[in-house]
Amino acid sequence: MKYLILTLTLISILSCSKIEDFDKAGNLVPKTVIENLELPRIQINGTLLHSEAFGSPSNPLLIVLHGGPGADYKSLIQYKELANNGFYVVFFDQRGCGLSERLEKENITLGNYLEDLKQIINYYTISDTQEVNFLGHSWGAMYATMFINEFPNRISKAIFVEPGGFTSNEIKDFFDKTFKPELLSEWMNDMSWIDNIYTSDSHVKADYKRAMLVSNVSSHQKDNENNPAPHWRWGGIVSIYLPQDQKEFDWTTNLDQFQGEILFINSELNTVQTLEHQQNLASHYPNSNIITMNNVGHDLLYQRFDECKLIILNFLN
Secondary structure, eight states, X not given: OHHHHHHHHHHHHHHHSOGGGGGSTTSSSOOOTTTOXXXXXXXXXXXXXXXXXXXXXXXXXXXXXXXXXXXXXXXXXXXXXXXXXXXXXXXXXXXXXXXXXXXXXXXXXXXXHHHHHHHHHHHHOSSTTSOEEEEEETHHHHHHHHHHHXXXXXXXXXXXXXXXXXXXXXXXXXXXXXXXXXXXXXXXHHHHHHTTSOOSOHHHHHHHHHHHHXXXXXXXXXXXXXXXXXXXXXXXXXXXXXXXXXXXOBTTTTGGGOOSEEEEEEESSOSSSOHHHHHHHHTTSSSEEEEEESSOOTTHHHHXXXXXXXXXXXXXX
């Protein structure tokens, strides 16, 4: 059914628009901070990021890191309510993602991502001793671990929701289990058909194709198809090139120096990021715990907001 809806939507777009209209900003995918000057943004590390914060700047920070690579924070924005519980809650669409500025592939590196997060913390903190916490979903939890491994004394606590892996070997195993598309599958046909959409902006086309791809390959994560988590705009270039930036890596070498606590939240229905998988990842941290939420999939932060909010508050407090 979801494939039919996507196809009918595209047919509707094509029937009421000239092909060249796709070149106009906002017609095929939403505008970024470059085209839409009303979007909240910060400028760090040579790029403009779509970003906003809620609460008192003097409160402990809670930096929300969305998944992907290539997604955005739209499905997580409801956690701004944590500002009412004494936290300064920071959101940002990562480099080249969501409504942030689009960049060429040579700017999409793990080194830049690490520097981005360092500068974001400096941007939103008012002192070097201010408490900083992470809430990371999927890739966002991996991103947080990369940072903690580099700066183990800067973060107080973190909540991780189903990361894929913290080393290149763990990620290879995760990808082998996750992405097994068949050559003649329906989503492969969708990708070929989308290639016929012409636009001179390669980022527009890449972002649109990524949105189509993601909607069709996440069956193992058991997301709720009847109430899908919303997104503004996928970062197609990021999703392609960031995973290729570093073939061999190990973000666990300094985790034994991290003195804070890590809470892993695991979903019962996910068939790849299973409890055993998460237990293996949690073992890299000296002080970690795991909570499993029943009858929900990988999108649990969106689907079970009220429960997750209480879990997060109990852990951080």
